[in-house]
Amino acid sequence: MALASSEQQQTGKLVSTAASKWQWSSPLMVLLSFGALVVAWHVGATIWPSRSFPAPLLVLQTFISETASGDLPYNLGITLCRVAASFVLAMLIGSVIGVLLGSHRRADQFFNPWVILFLNIPALVIIVLAYIWFGLNEAAAIGAVALNKIPNVVVTMREGTRALDPRYAEMAKVYRFNALDRLRHILIPQLQPYIAAASRSGISLIWKIVLVVELLGRSNGVGFQINLFFQLFDVAAILAYTLAFVAVMLFIELVVVQPLEHTSTRWRRSAA
């Protein structure tokens, strides 16, 4: 078991996700660390009691009552759907553009300034413009989030495409792989570390932007609820929603993203 985890760390370094692997390598340490934070929070809230700084127990109570009323699961679900839709959209469009730019030098030279421009437009501006141009609707919301993420995906996937080994493509040509086989067995496996890197930074960026989108122009979702509680000055509810959402995202990272990555890179670990 110890051997397996050290190997995992080695491959982690290879695929530039070492940081998160290290972070989550010991569950006990994670528990201990969060436990200490909660205790410090509790002590702080007891010494300086204030409505704007509720104790952890009060946040927990709010969490339970919001969950029981169904508000929290509903809004959390809505937000997760938006995160998922924007993520899929951004990864698909960004990957296609990135691979095209990475494989066509002329096109890359022409479009590179556009990529830099979009990389530097603040998320807020894109959201506001999307709402103005396309109305306060779901498509504008999801599109705006995806558009914020696409340039990052483009840059990562372009880098990955430049690093492709042309000899595999030649082998595929000689053996007449069809388009689907080239995609499945030649292109995607080689791009896998870059896809993983783009996904990781993608999820964490997207869920933050989704909250802003919801705050500005939607009538449900975690972002909308936080705005509501901000106006009611209900800090306990704000914290309850935030922590619940963070917990869900961590769960996704640990239960979906990491095992998926582990499976898709198993051939690396077989190296003697």
Next chain:
Amino acid sequence: MNTHQLAGVAARLRVNIEEKSFRSSNGGTIEVLCDLRFEVEQNEFACILGPSGCGKTTTLRILLGLDSDYHGSIQLPGLADARIGAVFQEPMLLPWRTVEQNVRLALPKPMRETNLDMLFSTLGLSKMRNFYPAELSLGLARRAAIARALAIEPDILLLDEPFVSLDESTAQQLRHMLLSVWSERPTTALMVTHNLQEAIMLADRIIVLSERPAHVIGTFDIRLPRNYRNQQVKADLLRSFNEKFAGVRNPP
């Protein structure tokens, strides 16, 4: 020893490269192949022998359709849609697929479910079918690459120094394996090598290339059943080869 002058009746592969050059980094051109003409008969095992860097691999890349920037023509008489099996200098197995998956992926769709037991066992790969390439030695990876090339039942088999950088005993073992699979189902084969002993062991005919820019200096017919080629016969062949090409090229 007659040079190979065929009317082209049985030719399976007809190579006529008038000129092939590369642009060098300082802007000039390097002529690699010049008037390279030869033919390979149906089910003949031919070896291209030439000094290092003379353009053998370039020739093979042109035959594989990986380089179309040349003057001349490649003809495959009687083959509308030739299936080409290739063994590259590097095994070029997909590291993220197992040995068997690598072989099956190369198969045309209708053959995907073919029984490969015989092929794997002749090449001594039966136990390695589910191994990833990173778990194989170079010799085993080369065998897997040979298995891939032969599994598709190619019309033409092209091999680019498939035994280079192996120790001699492993290389010899692989040559025997290649021969035994090839004899089961002979196919037109063209192998690039710079190893004369290897060519004498495997080939029906050796095509000898000059220094760069490469053209054919001459051919050397063997056409003896391979099991007749004992040490004595090989030594005789080697001597007559060297006599024929003395003064034209330095024997390796």
